[in-house]
Amino acid sequence: MARAIYTAEATVTGGRVHGHGRTTDGQLDVQLRPPGDEEPGTNPEQLFAVGYAACFEGALGTVARRERTELGDVSIDSKVSLVAREDRSYSVDVAMDVTLPEVEDAQDAVRIVAAAHKVCPYSNATRGNIEVALTANGQPVGQ
Numbered sequence: 001m002a003r004a005i006y007t008a009e010a011t012v013t014g015g016r017v018h019g020h021g022r023t024t025d026g027q028l029d030v031q032l033r034p035p036g037d038e039e040p041g042t043n044p045e046q047l048f049a050v051g052y053a054a055c056f057e058g059a060l061g062t063v064a065r066r067e068r069t070e071l072g073d074v075s076i077d078s079k080v081s082l083v084a085r086e087d088r089s090y091s092v093d094v095a096m097d098v099t100l101p102e103v104e105d106a107q108d109a110v111r112i113v114a115a116a117h118k119v120c121p122y123s124n125a126t127r128g129n130i131e132v133a134l135t136a137n138g139q140p141v142g143q
Contacts (some may be wrong), residue, residue, distance in 0.1 A: 016044055035082065045080045045092065051124045053078035053096060059120035060098070063112055064086035071112070072102030093131040100137055117143065 001060040011031070018039075019032035033041030035133045054074040064071045077097040085091055098116075103109040113136035126132060134141035 021139045045082050048092065049078040049080040049094075052080070052094060052141070055122045056096060056098070056116060056120045059116040059123070060100070060112065062119050063115045067112070069112075071100045074101075075099040091130055094126070094131075095133040098134045103137065105140050106137060110139050110141050112136065113141045114143070117141070 010021055010028070011024070012019055012021040014020055014032065016032050017034050020030070022029045030047075031039070033039055033043060033050035035043050035045065037043075056078075057074050057076055060071060060074055076099070079095040081093045081095075083091045083093050087098055098109075098113050100109050100112065103112060113134055117132075117134060123132065132143070134143070
């Protein structure tokens with residue numbers, strides 16, 4: 001069995017509608033609101049968009065170290081869409097537009113992002129379960 005490197009712990013009460021979420025270490029403490037709600041707070045899709053993009057950037061760093069290449073100040077525009085399916089269940093779709101400012105060759109950028117998609121824990125957890133669309137420096141990344 002694989003060993004856990006880190007375990008995040010949190011408690012949520014009230015769910016996505018007027019709920020509250022807090023990690024056990026107190027570093028994250030958020031009011032939960034449904035999308036479009038006027039009251040201050042965030043929703044699970046926003047948290048997932050930030051978490052996935054942050055994790056993916058870490059995977060890009062891993063790939064860059066392995067290849068001994070410089071990526072520059074990476075930027076990821078992340079979109080997570082809540083999707084109602086025909087069977088009345090829900091899912092999410094993800095789109096991430098990755099900018100690697102130090103990688104001038106378009107095919108190199110695509111290859112690096114594709115490699116990060118194989119390394120990223122979020123990508124591995126969601127692979128085959130949700131739609132994930134990636135671009136690297138404006139070019140689509142096949143999966």
